[in-house]
Amino acid sequence: MEAVPKPGSNVPPKKDKLQGKKKKPRRYWEEETTPTAAGASPGPPRKRKRNRELRPQKPKNTHSAKKSRISQKPQVPKKPRERRSLGPQRSLSGAQDPFAGPAPVPVEVVQKFCRIDKSKKLPRSETKIRSRLEAAEAQEEEISVKAARSELLLAEEPGFLEGEDGEDTAKICQADIVEAVDIASAAKHFDLNLRQFGPYRLNYSRTGRHLAFGGRRGHVAALDWVTKKLMCEINVMEAVRDIRFLHSEALLAVAQNRWLHIYDNQGIELHCIRRCDRITRLEFLPFHFLLATASETGFLTYLDVSVGKIVAALNARAGRLDVMTQNPYNAIIHLGHSNGTVSLWSPAMKEPLAKILCHRGGVRAVAVDSTGTHMATSGLDHQLKIFDLRGTFQPLSARTLPQGAGHLAFSQRGLLAAGTGDVVNIWAGQGKASLPSLEQPYLTHRLLGHVHGLQFCPFEDVLGVGHSGGITSMLVPGAAEPNFDGLESNPYRSRKQRQEWEVKALLEKVPAELICLDPRALAEVDVISLEQEKKERLERLGYDPDTKPPFQPKPKQKGRSSTASLVKRKRKVMDEEHRDKVRQSLEQQPQKQEKAKPMGARPSALDRFVR
């Protein structure tokens, strides 16, 4: 309940408000019967004029609230005497505004919406540009405050599971949860017993409404899993390696033994893509309309599904590829290799953007969370590690699992699920998108067969597990984002809405060349090409048009403009500029010296060679 406005200094005590509420409504011309009530008496009508004059003082009282709309810290309630001296604010009717001034907004929420890094100082620039930058920054802050305010309107609260004191939530089994929750939620837990067609891979659509699964022995089905309405069920008579929904639930990509096939929601084969053969894993980038495929031959192929062209075919040069995941924050593909490295790929580059050595043995599974900050990997060395993806790629936490995890998945709120053998473990962190703590599992569940595929359902507290005995839909309270955005992915959308969304999504299809590690790079100044341009211009013109011309003293009034005084003034400005330069160079020098000195070591004879 962060969003509830905290009582400020100018807010009367709650008790008074309650008293006021209990009283019958009083008109402003009526005299108050109890003038002593908390000093809130409007007084006789003659005094009202003075009250009106007091109104302009309002900003003084609400000083802290006005200066920044973000409340920096919970305001300490002041002593009652002080409060009286401040004077309550009245409207014309004498009624008091209990929540005067703009409503306070908690800092953390505003921080979430802030797009400008406030720690960076504005560059030194012309006043015109600077004022424009400042205006943009102010606007940005206003927007983030407004967005933070709108959080109040969110309807749903996330789920949770808490044990009573001392109780371990991992011991709670699915049957207990099903018993404890409402019928609608209980219906979300189900098992599909499909022993015949072998281990299953599964995929939820982006809205979380539809589920597609494919068995090793050729069984492919898609259904609306909430209503349990079957959309299609076919047998492709070929091994199914992986299955994935394309941008909407109407299209389904299936990696079969030889080629990649695309089916529609009635099970009709639309395409057979022979340029993608022997695919092991599929990954769909919804904003770029790219289907990334990893093959046994070691190629990572990007297929643009909106135009049906192969955008890039990259040779990973690391043998068979069967571990792949996407980073939903920047659409980078992470491939896990048998030598223990995870490589990061974008279709614009022939070489990996980064290679991270994660494990001693081969990498078995990789997962990236929705904010793109954490990557979880598990390897043949039975380790489960979580890496920081923001720049350093350092491991944040690690844990050895007795069997090692074969499959990993992150939920929208940052829960990590790992499938080890026929057991699924889930770890949770503190709050949304925080690092899951690997000490104590949040939930565990034993299945009927070995786990073959894992995915959290978007916008539902459900984990879908495909295993050798069929499909299991597990209840994981607190896994999903409770409030969806209706224009982005709406589980309750109608056909018409879906069609409209599809047109809009296709219109703003992001080109594949724009995939890079930092998706916000496009909004930043391209310093390199700017400098290049500057250099070229200097070459072309033969001089730098941006340089300041040498100072020429302006002639002054009669008598003061002698040649000597002109020269003196000119000298003065030149000296000042020279001093500035020296100061700047001095500021830079000590940093160099500090670097040169070895820290905390005794002076040695070899120091003279250090530069």
Add this chain to the structure above:
Amino acid sequence: MKVKMLSRNPDSYVRETKLDLQRVPRNYDPTLHPFEVPREYVRALNATKLERVFAKPFLASLDGHRDGVSCLAKHPKSLATVLSGACDGEVRIWNLTKRKCIHTVQAHEGFVRGICTRFCGTSFFTVGDDKTVKQWKMDGPGYGEEEEPLHTILGKTVYTGIDHHWKEAVFATCGQQVDIWDEQRTSPICSMTWGFDSISSVKFNPIETFLLGSCASDRNIVLYDMRQATPLKKVILDMRTNTICWNPMEAFIFTAANEDYNLYTFDMRALDTPVMVHMDHVSAVLDVDYSPTGKDFVSASFDKSIRIFPVDKSRSREVYHTKRMQHVICVKWTSDSKYIMCGSDEMNIRLWKANASEKLGVLTSREKAATDYNQRLKEKFQHHPHIKRISRHRHLPKSIYSQIQEQRIMKEARRRKELNRIKHSKPGSVQRVSEKKKRVVAVVK
């Protein structure tokens, strides 16, 4: 054990009846809206492309004159009315909504040199080659009456231009000297000269209404104050200025249309360097007019095109041309800042949109919101090379295109020569003169 599962009631997310609007819950959490910047970039790119697709500025051509259109005037009160004078002495009054001529007057023998409306909009003044100044009623003669001017002033010399004071019953004409007339009198209140030359145009300042500017054929621009009998100061440029126009929002700024293909925006207080040199035309600039917002102006040129310049940019943002439009003599920006009119040699007056891709007519609120959003996006990503290229691209007639190329080569050669001269002479002996200062010969007070 305490447990809560996420369980939504579908009734609060689905509309009740088919007649309702669909419910669209929003959540502005950035993690639910990934790729914000690339998606906005793509939207901006699409918006820029659409802007170019919908850029159809030409609206109408008003034909009826039997000779080239020599001057245009706006009606001060009625947006739809416009007056034009032709080279055969005919003045026509047009209705822009009907796109028809509503009234015709044979005003002069020979050219109509200048035309201006009175600030109240009831009458207008014309000057012609027959050495007369005539005042006419705005609405034509009654039934059975003959078309006659309200007043006629017979002068000694040819008048080449006229402009009316913005608030008082005073007007100014130019010819061999600048004359300031009271409407009630037949002789000028005062005449001002500075040397012997023929003055081609005179303009009253719309804000500081006592100020006048004129440009003469001996290459100078002279400023006058009506309250004094003598001129204030003048600036002499490299080549002749054809006309000037005052900025309607900034009293001290005016723009001069010059024969050397450029336009110069001057600050009246510091005439020694122009604030901005606007270059894009490839032939003499004949007329210039400011938009009522004072942020853009339009210029008409002998190169058969009109261009729109932002006041603070040296390059034009728009160029309008058609196959049939010949040398453009006069141009006006309408008072609602939405349209541009130009009169050209081949007897037509053309009506253009000031913003080429703007949709005319009433917009629905959603349309308006969408255009505003697109406008903002275009602004945000305007410096990206791909978007910049698309938004700057204009098709040009071959003649203009080849002339631009030619002039680029010439300019490059001049620059190279200057560079070489600096390189091969004693350091400091040859000073580099900026493009702005180069064209100003002298300022005389």
